Amino acid sequence: MELERARSEIILNRKKRKKMIRRFFRHRSALFGSMMILFLLLLALLAPLVTPYTFSEKSDDLMQAPSGTHWFGTDEMGRDLFTRVLFGARISLWIGFVAVTGSLILGGLLGLVAGYFGGRWDMLISRLFDILLAFPGILLAIAIVTILGPGLNHALLAISIINVPIFGRLMRSSVLRVKEEDYIVSAKAIGASTERIIFQHILPNCWTPLIVQGSLSFATAVIEAAALGFLGLGAEPPIPEWGTMLADSRPFIQTAPWLMIFPGIFILFTVLGFNLIGDGLRDMFDRK
């Protein structure tokens, strides 16, 4: 009987989810945001078709201003900036995706353990989150990358780590909330195994705030990655990472401002896209 109720609860959830998806597409900012990101994703994936150049190919056309042949101009090695910015989109989207997934999984897991088991575990994990949160995030990321050496994967790892407590706390609080609901209590009462309770009952009911946070964190991860790149701690050269490109443009701020303007605009565009999606998602979930 009780199990039946728990099951119907899940079915109800599924229905709710479908309704949610429909609502998502009706929500203007979410729709607009996802179109922006989709557009960027397409550009990034089709970059080799969109531009005739490659991102590392040098030429003797040094520091050309934007023109018909070089839409965004060229840098001091004669490389086409438009091409580099497009390939940079691949890097940034990849960083955002992996870093967010990483911190979502790790933070989610820690939060789950803290919330579900409570007691000493909760104490330990919560204090760990406190410590990480009180740390100036960017400095922690800098220190981590300095230890491991600059590189795309290390930057990814650093960004994941500094975002862990955000997801962890969210997960913990929603597990705490769900844990007290009737159907969980009853599932426990009839002796359902811990794994079953966690995976069948708790997780499906906890993921919504994490998804919202995920899309917002995607936006911050893109900025954080660019910040690390700007400090020279990003991707290995000649990978065209936007933050690194911005740092490289500083000497030419007067002579070739396009080197600074275009990568920045693309960062802004990407971050804006993810923030719009995140806002839309939050509005939807808040309404229920």
Next chain:
Amino acid sequence: MEKRLMRWSSWVMLFLCFSLIVSCHSGSIQKDQGSMLIYGRGADAKSLDPSQVTDGESFRVTQMIFDTLVEYKDQNTEIQPCLAEKWESSPDGKEWIFYLRKNVKFHDGTPFNAEAVVFNFKRWMDREHPQHKGAIAFTYYPDMFAGFKGDPNHVIQSVTAIDEYTVKFVLNRPLGPFLANLAMPPFGIGSPTAIKKDPVQFGEKPVGTGPYKLREWKKNDMITVERNEDYWKKGFPKTDKIIFKSIPDNAARFTALKSGDIDLMDGMNPSDAIQVEKDPKLQLFKQQGMNVAYLAFNMRKKPLDHPQFRLAINHAVDKKRLISNFYANLAEPAVNPYPPFMLGYNDELKDHSFDLGKAKRLIEEAGLKGVKLKLYTPQDPRPYMPNGKKIAEFLKEDFKKIGVQVEIVTFEWKTYLDKVKSGEHDMALFGWNGDNGDPDNFLYVLLDKTNAREQNSSNIAFYTNEEVHQLLIKAQSTVDRTKREQLYRQAQAIIKKENPWVPLVHATVPIAGKASIRGFYPHPTGGYKLDQVEIIEK
């Protein structure tokens, strides 16, 4: 009503507190401070006790506060008198006598004499000396004179005062670059009175005989020095005050120059040099580069031990484009490990041509096509290499064409030194700034087998040629210039044949200043005599 009273009384309290702070403090704001030169640079000094530091930024300031026994001429590395008016040496080069300038006083009034010179040298060389301590550590002394007193190779046997104004040095063995060493800024003579008072604090409150006295030091921001009214060189310094202002970012510093916040700056991005030349309000000074940027092969590793491979890479480096793309043409291609204006430069040697076809053939003949290597490069700009990362990206493209795949590895400077000096790299971009203008300071440090060590190696090609070693050792203990010249020419010939490096460029160091600046000579050692500089406003 009550509320209003509260508010009112709290304002009164606040006002009282403020006036209390003000009255307790005797500080001031000065806006008009006489003639002034503001020198913009990348970092602050570490300490102002010259014996304690190794960085150019500290020396830039200590050179204004301290004088050395001898000094370099304005535009080259020949030696001229300074605190010592003249000197003589025994034929075997083991005994040196210096005759000191009279009527010179330290900033604190202590007379400068033979005792003061002896005191300074003893403080530097003797571990047992009561003032053998300081803010950081004695580093240059043991490096230039092979250790401290009692160490097996130590050069100076004794320093004694013969009379009030005569000092005698006895050496354990002749040292080719002895005089050149004495002219280096770390060997500035400090006031014994001040050092005895507190040798550690001396780094904060330096007292020398130089043209300027320290006035104020705002850490990591700026250092102000002001005119020493009793300076022994009549008519100097030209300017009342110099402010050394730290602006870490090159671009930001250049902006500050253009907007008139600073008068003179070093550490320019080469691309900005072109702008300076176009701007009528600015002028460009070109410091002859006593430096070298190079690509070192780690010769302990395969296939870099293969002579033909190293030759092939030498043919694959387009130094001309490198110079036009990254140095704004402010550099000359390097053929040998040190620049042409220095002693014993071998001008008969020809450079390997840029020839990708030939390079490719050489690689294929050696059966090394498709080899994968790691190219290490530093992230931070160095005077000899303004953008190592970009240079690596540039080289990577050309190496790809000859069938050599390169992965670029970058680190920030401190880590980079650590990695490269322990030989982690296959190939590494690196460079060297000369200290004293002597070839020994390049060849021995960078390419002698004794400096190819497991840890902290300064010979990062790990090049160990016995013949070169013998030549360099011999040149080190020879005082005769022509003989030394011959020895260095021979060493360069062998090195050119074996190619432990690709010598890339000798970079001209651009320095920008206001058009109204007069009397500035950018010295190849990077030590500028700023006491000769003045700003002529029309």
Next chain:
Amino acid sequence: MGAYLLRRLLQLVPVLIGMTIVTFAVVHFIPGDPAQTIAGEKATPERVEEIRKELGLDQPLYRQYVQYMGNLLQGDLGDSLVTNRPIVEEVVPYLAATIELVVASMLIAVFWGVNLGIFSAWRHHSAWDFFAMIIALLGISIPVFWLGLMEQWLFAQTLDWLPSNGRMDPRIGMEPITHFYVVDTILYGDLEVLWDVLKHLILPAIALSTVPMAIIARITRSSMLEVMRADYVRTAKAKGLSEFTVIYKHTLKNAFIPILTVIGLQTGTLLGGAVLTETIFSWPGMGRYLYTAISERDYTVVQSGILIVATLFVLVNLLVDLLYTCLDPRIQYERK
């Protein structure tokens, strides 16, 4: 109240101790060490080893940690390994520089954020509301360092209206009193120099204020919307009070608690997180200080510096919690 404060302060202790452990571990994991920095790149290995010994870096890590903590408990933050000066003294100007910058940008952020939020709540669902929220959205999306660069390019270099870096014209010699230059110049009573200091403050403060401004605007809007539906606001309106009074006096006061939380959090974050802005504008602040210390491997400075920043972060948030009670007497902290 007192008991609550005590409990909060006690809770701080394990976090801060944990912090020292994490920081200690992190900085010691970085390859290379301060002995190399001190000796310089041209030193011989023997020399580096000697310096390592002098600094006590040859000792086992746990002993170094115990020693550091021992000193810390006696209130000694230690000396910088590189400059050999006590950190307590060294840190003052940097801390003051950062606090000045953060306060300035928070003033900008609060002023614009709150008013933008009120405005869009007041004109809810209008084109103005939409426009204001677009601005807020851009505010949280713009990379601060890019904005800083663009500002420099436009206002400092191209138009030459404002200085691009530093805190004050180096030609002015001023002996700092409090190290807050705005305060110092007022104390000296020199308006001309005060103006110079303010000019230096504008660009970095604006760059740094965008994110908090945007967040504050959004929070204010939603918080205001909620309160505006409440009875007493309707009553106030019905009483015929002017719209201005209703909004700024009745509504805002009651909507201010969430806004305050955000202000506190953002202020805390900016204290250590302004590295990039400080880098771009050569602002000699905490972020820059710590970043340099990391690259020089100055262990004690990194450890103590991060500790200071983190303590401030926690204290600011505590202060905000305490302010709640002043704003809303209904909130009490005696017992949960």
